[in-house]
Amino acid sequence: MSIDTKKPLFRFDDLWVHSRRTVNTHHSERHNGEQAKGVAPYRLYQSWSNKRQKRVLVKNLSSPHQALIKGVSGELLSGQITVLTGASGSGKSVLLRVLAGLLPMSTGDIHLRSDTTPHQRDESIHATSPITWRKQVALLAQQPQLLEGNVLDNLKMPYALDAHQTQSFDINWHLTQLASLNKNADFLQQEANHLSGGERQLVNTLRLLQLNPRVLLLDEPTAALDIDTSAQLVSLLMRWLQANRQRSLLWVTHDTKEIMSLASRHWHMQAGVLTEAL
Amino acid sequence: MTLLPSFIMSPLNGMNHMQVFLTYSDIALASGLIIIVLLISWQLRLKLTSTLLMAAVRTIVQLSFIGLILAWIFAREQWYEVLLILTIMTLIAGSAAKNRVKRSYKGLLSDTLIALGTSATLVTAVAMIVILRVQPWYTPQFIIPILGLILGNSLTAISLTSNQLIETFHEQQGRIEMMLSLSARPFEAVHEQIRAAITNGMTPTLNSMLVVGIVSLPGMMTGQILAGADPTQAVRYQIITMFLICVSSTLGCTISALLIYRRFFNKNKQFILPH
Numbered sequence: 001m002s003i004d005t006k007k008p009l010f011r012f013d014d015l016w017v018h019s020r021r022t023v024n025t026h027h028s029e030r031h032n033g034e035q036a037k038g039v040a041p042y043r044l045y046q047s048w049s050n051k052r053q054k055r056v057l058v059k060n061l062s063s064p065h066q067a068l069i070k071g072v073s074g075e076l077l078s079g080q081i082t083v084l085t086g087a088s089g090s091g092k093s094v095l096l097r098v099l100a101g102l103l104p105m106s107t108g109d110i111h112l113r114s115d116t117t118p119h120q121r122d123e124s125i126h127a128t129s130p131i132t133w134r135k136q137v138a139l140l141a142q143q144p145q146l147l148e149g150n151v152l153d154n155l156k157m158p159y160a161l162d163a164h165q166t167q168s169f170d171i172n173w174h175l176t177q178l179a180s181l182n183k184n185a186d187f188l189q190q191e192a193n194h195l196s197g198g199e200r201q202l203v204n205t206l207r208l209l210q211l212n213p214r215v216l217l218l219d220e221p222t223a224a225l226d227i228d229t230s231a232q233l234v235s236l237l238m239r240w241l242q243a244n245r246q247r248s249l250l251w252v253t254h255d256t257k258e259i260m261s262l263a264s265r266h267w268h269m270q271a272g273v274l275t276e277a278l
Numbered sequence: 279m280t281l282l283p284s285f286i287m288s289p290l291n292g293m294n295h296m297q298v299f300l301t302y303s304d305i306a307l308a309s310g311l312i313i314i315v316l317l318i319s320w321q322l323r324l325k326l327t328s329t330l331l332m333a334a335v336r337t338i339v340q341l342s343f344i345g346l347i348l349a350w351i352f353a354r355e356q357w358y359e360v361l362l363i364l365t366i367m368t369l370i371a372g373s374a375a376k377n378r379v380k381r382s383y384k385g386l387l388s389d390t391l392i393a394l395g396t397s398a399t400l401v402t403a404v405a406m407i408v409i410l411r412v413q414p415w416y417t418p419q420f421i422i423p424i425l426g427l428i429l430g431n432s433l434t435a436i437s438l439t440s441n442q443l444i445e446t447f448h449e450q451q452g453r454i455e456m457m458l459s460l461s462a463r464p465f466e467a468v469h470e471q472i473r474a475a476i477t478n479g480m481t482p483t484l485n486s487m488l489v490v491g492i493v494s495l496p497g498m499m500t501g502q503i504l505a506g507a508d509p510t511q512a513v514r515y516q517i518i519t520m521f522l523i524c525v526s527s528t529l530g531c532t533i534s535a536l537l538i539y540r541r542f543f544n545k546n547k548q549f550i551l552p553h
Contacts, residue, residue: 102455104548130547134461145456147470163461211460 007113008075009248010099010137010215011122015108017069017091017098017272068094069105072274074267076215076248079241081262084252085277086269092252093142095269096217099250100139101130112136112214131163138213142220144204146192154192155207164211177206180239181232198229205233209240216240218251238262309334352418360416364425368395371429378437381444383552389537393436397529398428401522409518427498427519428526431483435527436534439479443535446471447542447551454549464543472535479531483524490520 069091076082086092097103099110111122112133125133146154159169171188178187181202195203201221208216218237222230241247251259260266266277312334319326354360372391379386402425406415415421447454450471457467465472490496498519502512541552 097455100459101546102458102548104544104546104550131461131463134459139455139459141452141456141459143452145453158460161460161462161466163463208460 009078009113009246010076010111011074012099012110013073013108015069015072015095015098015110016067016106017094017103018065018067018106068272069098070272071108072269072272074274076250077264078248079245080264081241081249081251081259082265082267083259083263084250084267084269084274085254090269091272092269093219095274096139096219096250096252099215100137100217101125101133102139135163135211136213137215137217138208138211139217140205140208140219140221142223144197144200146195146200146203148192150189150191151195151203152188154203155188155210158207158211167211170210173210174206177209177236181236196229198225198233201225202229202233202236205236209236212244214247216247216249218249218253220252220254223254234259234262305338309338348422351422354418357414357416360418360421363418363422367422367425367429368398371398371433375433375437375440378433379440379444381448383444383541385541385552386440386538389534389541390436390440393530393534393537394429394432396533397526398425398432400529401428401526405518405522424519424522428522431523432526432530435479435483436530438482439475439531439534440538442478443471443475443538446475447539451549451551458547458549464539464547464549467549468539468542472539476528476531476535479534480527483527487520487524490516496520 072095074082084092084095094103098105110125112125112128113122123133147157155174156169158164159167174188175185178184187199190199192200192203201224205221216237221237222233225233237249241249251263253259268275268277312330315330316327318324319330351363354363369391372394373387375394376382376387376390379390402421403415405424406412406421410420412420447468454467454471458464496516496519499512499516502515503509542549544550
């Protein structure tokens, strides 16, 4: 069985994402309006009336549908790294979260190539259960979130979830990866809250990679790392990508030096619009 | 001032108990004790005189007023009248629980009312029909104080749970999204937060159960003993009441947590912040 590697592994078409900007008027902040005067029932009425007017005013002032992502389209090819750059607030993180199925889109579609037969239709995000989608398209966030316990507890955690009940934790795979990172088996027993920022990101990455997603979306994974740890992480991800040609990486970064030489494509995002950088 | 000791048959077990009927003169005598407090305030320049006087007057006025209301309530004989009173009590308690939550959202009142109403109704029904076997079940002298106790404690527990859960969801969005990105179901993604919120809501009830009888005597038991009840019966009532409160609080916190967490996920199992 052969897979048509020219066909994009992952494709998104005409994505629009809007935010709903409304002030949470239900928060119990003190209203800074004028103090009501008079008897208690009238003061109560005036207080209610002021709050109502404030809600109406705020709703009229806020723009309910600000476009965060404006009709972006793109595709990721198998075995390739695509770098995405852009200024803060340009929508890069929003795009990654939408592609990972973690944030709702207003319109558009995302397709993942089926990995069973080449004649099967691509899987659309709208026709795939969210859990199944996230098993195949995974997001590595900038800030590693580790749970209480040691490194081994964190690595084993996903196998306690229903979605991964049929898979087994492979400690040998982790020992191999740790060895390439100059860490031995003792590292597994270290408490998560005693790890450095770089070590936390390495554990975070291993925890995700072991689940074998097909598309990995990386949101500035090396932003808070020192040079050495950053290089280790890049090396880890490259080995993972090369181990199976049916994988792809979309890498958001501000620092293109470390990754541009490895990337096949470079996208740039500005104010919610995606372009191919030259 | 007249003291009217009276030896009467206790309705609880047929034994003779002494009851003391109090008059307004007795209240005036007790109010005189406030003078001692006023003297202390004046001597030490605590500047509490007006506050103390206001508090004492409000105590007398408010409790007298509520006594008149209770007398009218306890005189109701029709089940629908009692049911209406119970419904009003539940609505007020639900509204009070919701108002204690800092970050509200559209639908929080209905979630709170469902949690409080379901737990209090179930437990009260079991108490009246199965445990106490009161006939008829809607006897106001029993059902209203019992529901009142259950509502009062459950609304505190539910508001503690709701507050913590909603605040945690706002503060730990990154952690919840991390769990979702690992393909966790919504409940799996927030299980730890739900567990912590329910535990927090149950803490006052559990603490009370741990120290009852050692640190202090509960008010209900004290009142019954003062009214001439057999202490052993009063203790049994108190044990039953504390179990009812424990069960109702647990049920209420759990239902509340389950209703609230569902608001924070859409149909695509994405984490959202409800408005």
